[in-house]
Amino acid sequence: MKLGVFTVLFGQKSLEEALDFIASKGLEAVEIGTGGYPGNAHCNPDVLLGDESKLKAFKQAVQSRGLTISALSCHANPLHPQKTISQADQSLILKTIDLAQKLEVPVINTFSGCPGDSDDAKYPNWPVAPWPPDFQEILDWQWTNKVIPYWTETGKYASDRGIKIGLELHGGFSVHTPATLLRLREAAGEAIGANLDPSHMWWQGIDPVQAVQILGRAGAIHHFHAKDTTIDPINVNRYGVTDMQPYTNMLDRAWQFRTVGYGHDLKTWADIISALRLVGYDYVVSIEHEDGLMSVEEGFTKAVQNLQQILIKEPLGEMWWV
Structure with a gap:
């Protein structure tokens, strides 16, 4: 395995400055x-698609620092009921694949998106209960x-170009659990897989180790994010896991994102x-x-330090003891 980082957190730095800092921490990959x-x-x-010289310079900036690009990420809502939004996001996904x-x-990462409740809808509608029956309908x-028509077509577009699509399992979108990912993969093809982020499993009550097992046995993990979550035992009983308070209201929220090791211990992450x-x-x-x-x-540095202790980097060897 290689340790990398999603460079969006260094958006205030130039590409070269960000890559220099990342390389100085001993990382091997970047997600951009x-x-x-x-x-x-x-x-x-x-x-980059319109200028070969700039494309070449971009590749050289990454490679010259001993880094590889693990994925290109264009998280968006290509199924948004407002056509101006969905069409722009669909175009972005195709350009990112190209x-x-x-x-x-080999991989692009995005969200599955979430449609509205009809062709006349204005906003996404995320059903989370089977009753009343309106939600099932x-x-x-x-x-x-x-969901299925769009991702069947887009999955084929990616597959024809040798690219896999990592959908991040995230609340608010149609694909948000291992089951919904596998449902879409079965319908739309094996180009569709997961960009698995444990932080979104924890707040939904899903054990990330079991999520890895479920998706991994199906060959459906295309990319992996390292982010932690902490659950507040008092606030979760007041607000539930679908807490709608702003992320900035950290003292009262039921759960919040944390850097690796500050929501769950390193034994959990080693598992x-x-x-x-x-x-x-x-x-x-x-x-x-x-x-x-x-x-x-600080958050990035601590995540690096914690993950470097537990990452399994060397290739598998023979079981000399059997």
Whole structure:
């Protein structure tokens, strides 16, 4: 496995400054945003796809520092019911796939998106209960008419270009659990897989080790984020895990994102890393920093220090003892 980082947290630095800092910490890979929610501070697909010299310089900036690009990330909502939003996000995803092909990056990461409740809807509608039956009707309509058709077509576009799509399992979107990811993968093809982030499993009540097992046995983990979550035992009983308070209201929230090791101990993280190796995932573990209690540099540095202790880096050897 290689240790990497999602460079969006260094968006205020130039690409070269960010890469220098990342390399100085001993990392081997970077995940770079191309637009959507992560922004494109370091990587604008329109610019790079339109200018071979700039594309070459971009590749050289990464490679000259001994780094590889683990994924291009364009987290967005390509199923948004407002056409101006969904069409822009769909175009971004296709451009990111094209850029990944040119850069020889095997994975792009994004969200599945979430449609509305009809073609006339204005906002996404995320059903989270099977009753009253209206919710089931909405869910069936979304998957039949929006989720499966779009991702079947986009998955083929990616597959034809040798690219895999890592969908981040995230609340608020149609694909948010191992089951919903596998449902879409079965319908839309094996180009579709997970960008698995344990932090979103914990707050939904899912054990990330079991999520790794479920998805890994199906060969459905394309990329992996390293981010932690802490659950407040008092606040969760007041607000539940679907707490709608702003992330900035940290004292009262039911849960909040933390840097690796500050929500769960390193034994838990070692179990996750071991589960990844067990199911055959030996790709990049990409740090994502969204810890409101730490500065970017401190949170990132602590995540690096903690993960370096437990990451399994060397290739598997023979079992000499059997």
